[in-house]
Amino acid sequence: MLQDLETPVLVLDRARVERNCARMRERLAAAGVALRPHVKTAKSIEVVNIACGGKPAPITASTLKEAEWFFERGFTDILYAVGIVPGKLARAAALMRRGCTLSVILDGVQAARALADFTAREGVALPALIEIDSDGNRAGVKPEAPELLEIGAILGPGLRGVMTHAGNSYTSRSEADLRMWAKREREGVVRAAQRLRAAGHACPVVSVGSTPTALFGESFEGVNEVRAGVYMFFDLVMVGIGVARVDELALSVLATVIGHQPEKGWILTDAGWTAMSRDRGTAKHPVDQGFGLVADLEGRPIGDLIVVETNQEHGIIARRGGGPADLGDFPVGRQLRIFPNHACATGAQHTSYNVVNGGTSVEARWERFNGW
Amino acid sequence: MLQDLETPVLVLDRARVERNCARMRERLAAAGVALRPHVKTAKSIEVVNIACGGKPAPITASTLKEAEWFFERGFTDILYAVGIVPGKLARAAALMRRGCTLSVILDGVQAARALADFTAREGVALPALIEIDSDGNRAGVKPEAPELLEIGAILGPGLRGVMTHAGNSYTSRSEADLRMWAKREREGVVRAAQRLRAAGHACPVVSVGSTPTALFGESFEGVNEVRAGVYMFFDLVMVGIGVARVDELALSVLATVIGHQPEKGWILTDAGWTAMSRDRGTAKHPVDQGFGLVADLEGRPIGDLIVVETNQEHGIIARRGGGPADLGDFPVGRQLRIFPNHACATGAQHTSYNVVNGGTSVEARWERFNGW
Numbered sequence: 185m186l187q188d189l190e191t192p193v194l195v196l197d198r199a200r201v202e203r204n205c206a207r208m209r210e211r212l213a214a215a216g217v218a219l220r221p222h223v224k225t226a227k228s229i230e231v232v233n234i235a236c237g238g239k240p241a242p243i244t245a246s247t248l249k250e251a252e253w254f255f256e257r258g259f260t261d262i263l264y265a266v267g268i269v270p271g272k273l274a275r276a277a278a279l280m281r282r283g284c285t286l287s288v289i290l291d292g293v294q295a296a297r298a299l300a301d302f303t304a305r306e307g308v309a310l311p312a313l314i315e316i317d318s319d320g321n322r323a324g325v326k327p328e329a330p331e332l333l334e335i336g337a338i339l340g341p342g343l344r345g346v347m348t349h350a351g352n353s354y355t356s357r358s359e360a361d362l363r364m365w366a367k368r369e370r371e372g373v374v375r376a377a378q379r380l381r382a383a384g385h386a387c388p389v390v391s392v393g394s395t396p397t398a399l400f401g402e403s404f405e406g407v408n409e410v411r412a413g414v415y416m417f418f419d420l421v422m423v424g425i426g427v428a429r430v431d432e433l434a435l436s437v438l439a440t441v442i443g444h445q446p447e448k449g450w451i452l453t454d455a456g457w458t459a460m461s462r463d464r465g466t467a468k469h470p471v472d473q474g475f476g477l478v479a480d481l482e483g484r485p486i487g488d489l490i491v492v493e494t495n496q497e498h499g500i501i502a503r504r505g506g507g508p509a510d511l512g513d514f515p516v517g518r519q520l521r522i523f524p525n526h527a528c529a530t531g532a533q534h535t536s537y538n539v540v541n542g543g544t545s546v547e548a549r550w551e552r553f554n555g556w
Numbered sequence: 557m558l559q560d561l562e563t564p565v566l567v568l569d570r571a572r573v574e575r576n577c578a579r580m581r582e583r584l585a586a587a588g589v590a591l592r593p594h595v596k597t598a599k600s601i602e603v604v605n606i607a608c609g610g611k612p613a614p615i616t617a618s619t620l621k622e623a624e625w626f627f628e629r630g631f632t633d634i635l636y637a638v639g640i641v642p643g644k645l646a647r648a649a650a651l652m653r654r655g656c657t658l659s660v661i662l663d664g665v666q667a668a669r670a671l672a673d674f675t676a677r678e679g680v681a682l683p684a685l686i687e688i689d690s691d692g693n694r695a696g697v698k699p700e701a702p703e704l705l706e707i708g709a710i711l712g713p714g715l716r717g718v719m720t721h722a723g724n725s726y727t728s729r730s731e732a733d734l735r736m737w738a739k740r741e742r743e744g745v746v747r748a749a750q751r752l753r754a755a756g757h758a759c760p761v762v763s764v765g766s767t768p769t770a771l772f773g774e775s776f777e778g779v780n781e782v783r784a785g786v787y788m789f790f791d792l793v794m795v796g797i798g799v800a801r802v803d804e805l806a807l808s809v810l811a812t813v814i815g816h817q818p819e820k821g822w823i824l825t826d827a828g829w830t831a832m833s834r835d836r837g838t839a840k841h842p843v844d845q846g847f848g849l850v851a852d853l854e855g856r857p858i859g860d861l862i863v864v865e866t867n868q869e870h871g872i873i874a875r876r877g878g879g880p881a882d883l884g885d886f887p888v889g890r891q892l893r894i895f896p897n898h899a900c901a902t903g904a905q906h907t908s909y910n911v912v913n914g915g916t917s918v919e920a921r922w923e924r925f926n927g928w
Contacts (some may be wrong), residue, residue, distance in 0.1 A: 194928075448692075457901060462834040500694065
């Protein structure tokens with residue numbers, strides 16, 4: 185039972201994970217495009233197995249540790265989706281030598297040359313995708329940039345395709361925004377593939393990815409792979425941009441009331457930033473959720489209570505907007521569940537999930553990992 | 557050598573830790589008040605040994621795991637400085653039965669009754685300090701509150717003393733502010749002790765604590781213990797409020813350049829929020845350091861470069877205020893060191909320190925731990 189757990193700990197609702205994963209799988213299957221789940225949110229074999237439909241399938245990783253960890257558990261087609269640097273090539277190549285197909289990404293001439301030199305010297309060819317900048321958010325080569333063909337030429341037969349990530353889709357405030365970012369994401373990466381193909385490259389993989397664009401894109405024409413991760417759990421950021429509902433949130437933090445500040449109407453808990461993370465992803469949303477939305481032990485939100493501040497091992501709960509909570513309902517020792525802004529960041533503060541199935545009975549404990 | 561490390565990893569400058577710890581020890585020794593270092597920042601036996609002058613001494617902990625971990629390494633006088641709840645009493649009592657003097661804190665009648673009931677039932681008396689609210693920042697009983705004496709009466713002989721934490725000292729913008737918060741902290745807790753003593757309680761311990769007030773308080777009269785932790789490393793928040801200089805920062809994150817965004821003059825690195833944390837503690841400071849201040853491999857800041865954004869495994873470096881960096885100086889593969897806003901939060905993202913002594917030669921690897 186959740187009541188027996190020492191807090192703070194993660195609670196994961198398996199039924200919601202299964203529904204969220206089914207929603208994504210069904211949508212992309214209907215669109216005729218492959219799903220390559222991103223394991224960076226969950227970092228759990230049980231969750232990724234649910235996302236993959238019960239057996240190893242192609243996945244996306246954000247660290248070489250994720251790639252190694254899932255390879256050792258039967259996953260043999262892995263995209264390492266953070267720009268590869270010379271100092272990580274040997275470790276990546278070691279995975280290839282063990283039988284993993286590990287694709288890497290890069291977005292510049294320097295990195296392409298380093299990879300080509302490594303391939304020539306070591307005789308291990310890591311398939312490479314060129315990262316495309318479809319929205320100006322972070323990394324990538326612009327679809328029309330001259331460098332795109334230069335990188336393609338350096339990679340030669342090592343060029344496996346192109347990929348992009350519509351990070352700006354997280355700034356959406358409407359379905360129209362979500363569809364717009366999805367369109368830009370698709371058009372940018374498809375255009376890059378066209379240019380590379382026109383220059384004589386096969387460019388078999390055209391990959392897009394973000395939970396918002398995967399769920400709201402109207403077309404995947406020209407795309408053959410979608411990467412997404414946070415949809416397995418969803419979080420308050422996804423609620424804030426209209427991608428999920430609160431009753432779809434699979435991840436929460438179990439906390440205990442440790443005290444009160446009667447003058448201010450604050451409830452103090454033992455879920456500080458070590459438990460929640462310092463992520464304030466809803467700070468600029470129309471509904472600011474503070475550091476998290478407060479719910480009862482069954483996961484039902486309690487009025488407009490949010491975590492307004494976190495210190496290392498303290499959370500402060502008050503009403504959204506700062507009004508006092510009714511302290512009589514929250515005696516010392518009462519347990520609460522807190523839905524986080526950002527499931528990836530909150531998950532990363534923990535090493536396991538306490539798994540429930542809609543109620544408060546803990547049916548399993550699933551390990552997760554962190555680090556590099 | 558730092559050059560041989562795969563990034564991101566923590567770098568800790570031992571010489572700076574030693575200087576920072578000596579500064580605090582010497583100041584408090586001159587003031588005639590005992591130091592009870594807080595282990596929550598470092599969570600490392602080597603660092604805490606330096607802080608304690610080479611041998612086990614009284615310490616402060618933020619979790620029962622910290623208390624257990626340090627008890628197993630010879631520390632027998634530990635203050636667990638987060639409000640105790642009924643569900644953690646059995647674990648705390650187990651430490652007492654093993655020979656540890658584990659003091660707990662509480663700030664309300666409910667928690668005091670729960671502790672008194674536990675003591676009566678289990679026959680293990682955990683010494684308790686009443687947490688005093690000296691600045692309205694977070695938890696605690698106001699020095700003049702009627703509840704103070706009620707709690708004292710419930711605890712009876714179990715009352716070991718009073719403690720407070722001037723969390724608002726972190727909002728200081730001048731030395732005058734720092735001295736003011738230190739004065740309030742001292743006066744609040746001393747007043748609470750006076751009231752308890754007038755009511756017949758011995759109240760032997762009067763404890764204050766925060767790095768800013770410990771270093772800037774002008775008087776410790778009536779106080780016999782100071783708790784502080786982040787001074788061992790310092791961080792950009794401490795620089796921002798005038799408590800430390802950049803050349804005293806002992807903790808940094810080693811990162812590698814993974815790409816560029818030439819149009820914007822951005823440098824991309826592999827130190828995202830998994831390496832830095834999402835802490836934005838300098839956001840409201842006169843000098844906003846983003847997610848961290850960028851330095852070369854020897855730890856010298858590079859112009860006005862800061863980490864302006866972090867994603868899970870990506871950091872984006874630009875000039876403070878958003879101007880472009882000179883990308884030619886930052887080829888893919890170049891390593892950088894990044895000083896964090898908040899040493900506690902950045903440390904908590906890692907499991908070890910790579911120890912240097914002023915240069916780039918790695919002389920040791922010290923383990924650290926997380927969790928509860």
